[in-house]
Amino acid sequence: MADTSHGTGGLTFDNSKRSWPNELNILLALVIIIIVFEIIGQTAPYMRGQSFLFDTKDRFDSIFNEARLQIIILQVAIIGIIALGVTQVIITAGIDLSSGPLVAATAMVAMSFGQTELVNGQPNPKALFGPWAMDLPVMIPVVVGLAFGACIGAINGTFIAYLRIPPFIATLGMFLICRGIALWWSGGNPISFPTEQFAFIGSGMMPVVWFIVLAIIFQIIMSYTVYGKHTYAIGSNEEAARMSGINVKRHKVMVYMIASMLAAFAGIVLSSKASTAQAGMGEFYELFAIAMAVIGGISLQGGRGSIIGTVLGAMVLGVIRSGFTYIKLDGSYQLMAMGCIIIAAVVLDQYRQRNRA
Amino acid sequence: MSDIVLKTEDLTKHYGGVHALQGANFELKRGEHVAIMGDNGAGKSTFVRQITGVEQRTRGKVWLYGEEVDFAGPLDAREAGIETVFQTLALADHLDVPDNLFLGREKTKWDWLGPFRVLDYKAMRQDTMDALQRTGVKIPNIRNTIERMSGGQRQCVAIARTASFSSKLTIMDEPTAALGVQETAQVENIVRTLKEAGQPLILVSHNMRQVFDLVDRIIVFRRGRICANLDIKNDDYTGEDVVSYITGAKTGEEYMETAT
Numbered sequence: 001m002a003d004t005s006h007g008t009g010g011l012t013f014d015n016s017k018r019s020w021p022n023e024l025n026i027l028l029a030l031v032i033i034i035i036v037f038e039i040i041g042q043t044a045p046y047m048r049g050q051s052f053l054f055d056t057k058d059r060f061d062s063i064f065n066e067a068r069l070q071i072i073i074l075q076v077a078i079i080g081i082i083a084l085g086v087t088q089v090i091i092t093a094g095i096d097l098s099s100g101p102l103v104a105a106t107a108m109v110a111m112s113f114g115q116t117e118l119v120n121g122q123p124n125p126k127a128l129f130g131p132w133a134m135d136l137p138v139m140i141p142v143v144v145g146l147a148f149g150a151c152i153g154a155i156n157g158t159f160i161a162y163l164r165i166p167p168f169i170a171t172l173g174m175f176l177i178c179r180g181i182a183l184w185w186s187g188g189n190p191i192s193f194p195t196e197q198f199a200f201i202g203s204g205m206m207p208v209v210w211f212i213v214l215a216i217i218f219q220i221i222m223s224y225t226v227y228g229k230h231t232y233a234i235g236s237n238e239e240a241a242r243m244s245g246i247n248v249k250r251h252k253v254m255v256y257m258i259a260s261m262l263a264a265f266a267g268i269v270l271s272s273k274a275s276t277a278q279a280g281m282g283e284f285y286e287l288f289a290i291a292m293a294v295i296g297g298i299s300l301q302g303g304r305g306s307i308i309g310t311v312l313g314a315m316v317l318g319v320i321r322s323g324f325t326y327i328k329l330d331g332s333y334q335l336m337a338m339g340c341i342i343i344a345a346v347v348l349d350q351y352r353q354r355n356r357a
Numbered sequence: 358m359s360d361i362v363l364k365t366e367d368l369t370k371h372y373g374g375v376h377a378l379q380g381a382n383f384e385l386k387r388g389e390h391v392a393i394m395g396d397n398g399a400g401k402s403t404f405v406r407q408i409t410g411v412e413q414r415t416r417g418k419v420w421l422y423g424e425e426v427d428f429a430g431p432l433d434a435r436e437a438g439i440e441t442v443f444q445t446l447a448l449a450d451h452l453d454v455p456d457n458l459f460l461g462r463e464k465t466k467w468d469w470l471g472p473f474r475v476l477d478y479k480a481m482r483q484d485t486m487d488a489l490q491r492t493g494v495k496i497p498n499i500r501n502t503i504e505r506m507s508g509g510q511r512q513c514v515a516i517a518r519t520a521s522f523s524s525k526l527t528i529m530d531e532p533t534a535a536l537g538v539q540e541t542a543q544v545e546n547i548v549r550t551l552k553e554a555g556q557p558l559i560l561v562s563h564n565m566r567q568v569f570d571l572v573d574r575i576i577v578f579r580r581g582r583i584c585a586n587l588d589i590k591n592d593d594y595t596g597e598d599v600v601s602y603i604t605g606a607k608t609g610e611e612y613m614e615t616a617t
Contacts, residue, residue: 221473225470225472225474237447240447240449244431244460245431245461246460303450
């Protein structure tokens with residue numbers, strides 16, 4: 001702190017510590033991780049000099065290994081959509097554990113209105129409802145799914161904001177309730193064979209398109225709108241937000257509703273991509289979504305972080321998962337290593353904050 | 358408009374069995390600066406919390422400029438023109454100066470977007486600069502977040518917030534309790550600026566020198582009751598007098614019956 005001089009008014013201070021956004025650190029970490037995998041690929045004898053992300057074949061039409069890149073992004077896109085909502089919840093200093101089971105429950109609910117009547121000329125063998133629910137326009141399953149998510153989010157938010165149940169407990173309860181709803185909805189049977197329109201939502205690279213579009217929208221909302229500003233303010237100092245006249249309770253309900261609607265949308269995309277909805281879908285999604293946010297620099301104490309950070313956190317997680325497979329690391333080791341990385345991310349973040357203060 | 362800025366009658370607050378504030382009758386005239394003094398737990402902050410709508414009073418009446426008011430929350434009080442610097446700073450640490458100045462009353466564009474209406478950062482930055490200039494607060498970079506500022510700078514931001522909205526009544530609850538000498542001097546300068554501008558102020562403070570420097574009148578609280586009303590501008594009171602009122606050695610004549 002060079003010029004913390006207490007001169008006239010005593011109010012000059014060090015400006016040099018400004019800038020260098022946290023997002024750049026994560027980007028840097030991403031690059032380093034990629035380089036490490038490249039080095040392992042080039043040097044480890046069993047890898048025979050394969051490249052991780054670059055195209056080493058004798059062609060000139062591309063520099064990157066596009067197939068692998070696509071897989072990486074596609075892998076994280078659906079959980080990434082959940083993470084966009086979880087990020088907002090964590091910024092208010094809350095947590096949402098119910099998103100994974102909500103994905104499954106929404107997949108079941110939405111798919112049951114998105115089925116097609118005839119499969120190869122035969123009646124749909126997995127039909128849940130009668131003919132009235134078959135071949136409906138795609139808007140119906142989407143709207144029903146999102147409305148279902150909004151209801152779950154409103155319940156979460158109401159318990160947390162108005163009844164002052166700790167977010168961890170409220171959403172843990174909702175975690176079990178949603179898994180129960182997913183099982184109860186069709187008595188445990190999978191719901192399959194969507195209409196062509198419904199199948200399009202999650203086809204090919206569509207999940208990635210949704211993820212990117214939603215990320216851009218929410219980055220703008222969080223940075224440039226009253227909603228975003230109040231979300232940060234509540235996480236930063238809830239008492240101050242209340243005294244400033246922000247309706248903290250109503251705002252929290254809105255944040256949890258938006259988070260649950262994003263998780264519900266992830267469920268719609270996932271069921272569409274898989275062409276089926278099953279009660280066991282989305283296992284551990286809530287935890288991976290939280291991990292993405294945490295790796296992306298969202299502080300669990302609230303008030304700090306950005307959507308861009310979470311997107312980068314999602315990419316880090318995707319690259320690590322894909323990289324471990326690429327260097328042929330056994331699945332059990334992958335889980336252990338990933339757990340270590342998540343803890344390391346939080347430790348680093350806290351160390352960084354303490355240094356700054 | 359009435360010449361009395363703020364008037365309370367029988368203002369009382371009980372927390373369960375604890376009688377934190379008992380029958381406070383208080384008046385503040387136009388342009389007047391009044392200090393509220395008293396020992397810890399004497400009811401100073403409780404009194405402030407009742408008139409700013411942060412808490413709901415047990416009984417009693419409050420008038421602002423002759424109009425009886427009943428605030429449901431701090432926002433109501435603020436909209437009525439009462440600006441408050443709280444003892445615990447009501448600032449969001451991760452936001453910058455304009456964000457904090459305008460927290461809860463942001464300037465916006467495209468209001469039809471409801472909660473997603475767009476913030477008018479440019480106008481808010483401009484207004485912030487104007488407000489800081491008016492109050493004489495020096496903050497080198499208003500884009501810095503509060504967490505990167507010293508205690509004095511934080512306090513100045515909090516005070517600039519109250520002073521920048523041309524309020525009808527400013528209340529400061531121990532604004533210099535945690536500050537150094539230089540920072541205290543700057544806060545006191547802001548108070549003088551308000552006095553020159555004719556803005557009424559209620560100052561809660563423990564600092565005897567500061568109170569004698571800044572205000573016209575001292576109200577002393579003791580055990581939840583007002584026990585003295587000292588016109589220090591016109592009558593000859595010393596710090597020792599005030600201390601004896603605070604500790605209970607003396608009681609103002611008009612409060613003999615009620616104060617204990």
